[in-house]
Amino acid sequence: MxxxxxxxxxxxxxxxxxxxxxxxxxxxxxxxxxxxxxxxxxxxxxxxxxxxxxxxxxxxxxxxxxxxxxxxxxxxxxxxxxxxxxxxxxxxxxxxxxxxxxxxxxxxxxxxxxxxxxxxxxxxxxxxxxxxxxxxxxxxxxxxxGYWGTLAYQWRSAARQLPWIFPPPYGSLPIRFLSLPFLITMKLLLAIASALATQLDIQYYDTSRWHxxxxxxxxxxxxxxx
Structure with missing residues (x-):
């Protein structure tokens, strides 16, 4: 835009x-x-x-x-x-x-x-x-x-890059199974945060931080x- x-x-x-x-x-x-x-x-x-x-x-x-x-x-x-x-x-x-x-x-x-x-x-x-x-x-x-648009991009990228496989490729097999709910939750939270930050950027367009x-x-x- x-x-x-x-x-x-x-x-x-x-x-x-x-x-x-x-x-x-x-x-x-x-x-x-x-x-x-x-x-x-x-x-x-x-x-x-x-x-x-x-x-x-x-x-x-x-x-x-x-x-x-x-x-x-x-x-x-x-x-x-x-x-x-x-x-x-x-x-x-x-x-x-x-x-x-x-x-x-x-x-x-x-x-x-x-x-x-x-x-x-x-x-x-x-x-x-x-x-x-x-x-x-x-x-x-x-x-x-603006600042919020940059955060929206970073959070959206982080959500996309987190693995979406079963079981996740981290640690021993028990840890991999235990980490799955955490990773799914993080992906959802980051995706929601990205959408909210996008709206904040459109509404307020904060460019005071050079970020x-x-x-x-x-x-x-x-x-x-x-």
């Missing part, structure tokens, strides 16, 4: 006909938000998953477009999958026109995924450093989810002085 809102806001800022690069587009699930633009989807397409209608298959560290080709670039939940994120950000900087905008999200808390292409997690300070080094001016850097699942960043390529 929060990611879609972030990209809706990005799309609303772009005039009709703007050139937009979706860097690491994956299944292109947000392409519909950019129907009024000239939307270009690119991905390296090496993960065993369903991809959307990609316009270009290429590595983000070297893309086949001239300098200053795009008015905006969106790069969501991609940076953790790049072994050389600083090189990719420099490439995005090259591709943006002067005054163009990068809309980026990246995880702080998230389980390993799209293995083996999962390399990093990012603090706000790490993101700020990488973007500044690439030449970007950071307009905003904020939490994508988020993902960060969202808006950064621009400075306008060249004449």
């Amino acid at each position: 929060y990611l879609e809102r972030f990209l809706q806001h990005a799309a609303q800022q772009l005039p009709s006909g703007s050139r937009v690069l979706d860097a690491g587009a994956g299944d292109c699930r947000y392409a519909h938000l950019f129907r009024h633009t000239n939307y270009i989807a690119v991905d390296f397409a090496k993960v065993a998953k369903q991809y959307g209608q990609l316009d270009v298959i290429a590595d983000l560290v070297k893309l086949p477009f001239p300098e200053g080709s795009f008015d905006a670039i969106i790069c969501t939940q991609v940076l953790e999958h790049l072994p050389q994120p600083q090189v990719a950000l420099a490439e995005m900087y090259r591709l943006l026109r002067s005054g163009g905008t990068l809309w980026l999200t990246a995880p702080l808390y998230y389980e390993e995924h799209e293995i083996p292409f999962d390399f990093y997690r990012y603090t706000r300070f790490g993101l700020s450093h990488l973007l500044s080094e690439a030449g970007f001016h950071i307009t905003s850097l904020n939490e994508l989810e 988020c699942k993902n960060y969202k960043v808006v950064a621009c390529k400075p306008v060249e002085s004449t």
